[in-house]
Amino acid sequence: MSPSAIDSHIAHRSAPQCVRARARGDERDASPLFVTVRDRGPEPGALSARLPGPNGTWHRGHGVAVLSNGLVGQWVSGTSDRRHGLARAVGAGCRTEFEQSRSTGMDPAPPSDAPRTTTDAIHISGGHMSIRTVGVEEEFHIVDRRTGRLTPAGTELLAELPAVGFTGEAKEASIETNSEPHLELADLRADLIRSRTLLAEAAEKIGVAVIASGTAPSMELTDSPQAAGERYAAIKRDYALVADEQVVCGLHVHVGVEDRDVAARAMSWISPHLPTLLALSASSPYWLGVDTGYASWRNMLWQRWPSAGPADDFASAREYDDMLEGMVRSGVILDLGMHYQDLRLSSHVPTIEMRICDACPDVDTSVLIALLFRALVQRGVRAAENGEQPRRHSQAWLRAATWRAARSGLEGLLIDPTTMATDSARVVVWQLIEELMPDLVASGDLAFVRTVARRLLEEGSSAARQLRLKDPSPRAAVELLRAQTLTFPDFPGAFPKPQGSATPNPTTAVPTRTADSSTLVA
The missing domain is CATH 2.60.120 (Jelly Rolls)
Known part of the structure; x- marks a missing residue:
């Protein structure tokens, strides 16, 4: 309809x-x-x-x-x-x-x-309003507690952590946490807080600290060497400086969708709104100790990969798989794990994964983005199931909207995906929440989303707050990020999910975590 x-x-x-x-x-x-x-x-x-x-x-x-x-x-x-x-x-x-x-x-x-x-x-x-599982992967930079510079302690830090829920990264100065899949926002938030707390305790044991941000404010490329392994060596060889400069951390969100054909068609409904989520996450104004003028310089670095950028439109999972297999056969990417578009279907579990966002120092911003993405997926899946056709956006427009969000964050203009014209970040963010109202109500997420979004729009993006410090500098930004990464305020919002308004999707497989994977796997 x-x-x-x-x-x-x-x-x-x-x-x-x-x-x-x-x-x-x-x-x-x-x-x-x-x-x-x-x-x-x-x-x-x-x-x-x-x-x-x-x-x-x-x-x-x-x-x-x-x-x-x-x-x-x-x-x-x-x-x-x-x-x-x-x-x-x-x-x-x-x-x-x-x-x-x-x-x-x-x-x-x-x-x-x-x-x-x-x-x-x-x-x-x-x-039908069904609630789908949502899981989050958060990446963190590892920094020296005294100097604030990146330090290559990933392998040592990983040895201090539980076998499940934490994984190493391509660079030795970063580490990742993987949440369980959850239906309730309170459970997701508690999971992220627990992982951050365990990570901080382990970091303290070995004399380092962790920060959640798209880029590390104080660093040199030599501070974060490539992790060991044949695959990482091949990536470094084939992609040269692009690989050397991928000293970045992101926020990835998985939402369960059991039907891959429906998931592939739903992507076209979701993609136009991802730049708004990027603006909410923007936390990387610094690169190699210099203010770049961008709210998310991480996104600018990430876009250089041949398989990065906005997702294409797909009519079926077969069409999606053919595209990926062709890229691997051509040698442009080494394997399916190098599919780095902003939105993708997981190769391990029945989920749609969002990869556009910076890592967020504020845990509630991570949860906010996860809930908005879940609502986008639920709306897109219903539309795909009903045979509705989305408004088509060209790759050029989606790239332009992504650039605009990376440049401005929440402090300037964004591109309204409904009109493809610029408007203030406040208007675009509230409009997105307005459009997703039925799903946010059904899942019991609305009060949390509105409370956190209001605070973000009042306080500004993480990038802006780093630059607004009394004496702004990369070192001062590191201290701010360290504190914010481990600050967990009282639970925002208190509006319960309406009884009978929605039910968990009974056919959505609930994925689990393994110790040797950085993604949710079945």
């Missing part, structure tokens, strides 16, 4: 806690709907819903209405443009009517600088 605009109108009563909204859709389309009702009020309410026609009886519930025909309604607090009484609704299906009344317990709405198009509204989208 292709979403279509439908008319809606909101009339506010005298009591600010109460709003009534009506929407009229095309009754000829009986596709299932997921409904999100948003009001300017800061508190959730008991939501009642009525759909005329067969099985149109309704039930009341605290914040949630589960209808007898399988539809689910969820009321959440949203942004509003107080100058307008008209609202926007997306979708089609049948007439709907919702009434939200007084209750308590919701976190405040986002700030007024969110996009003005997000008026009080009803949002409707077709398809």
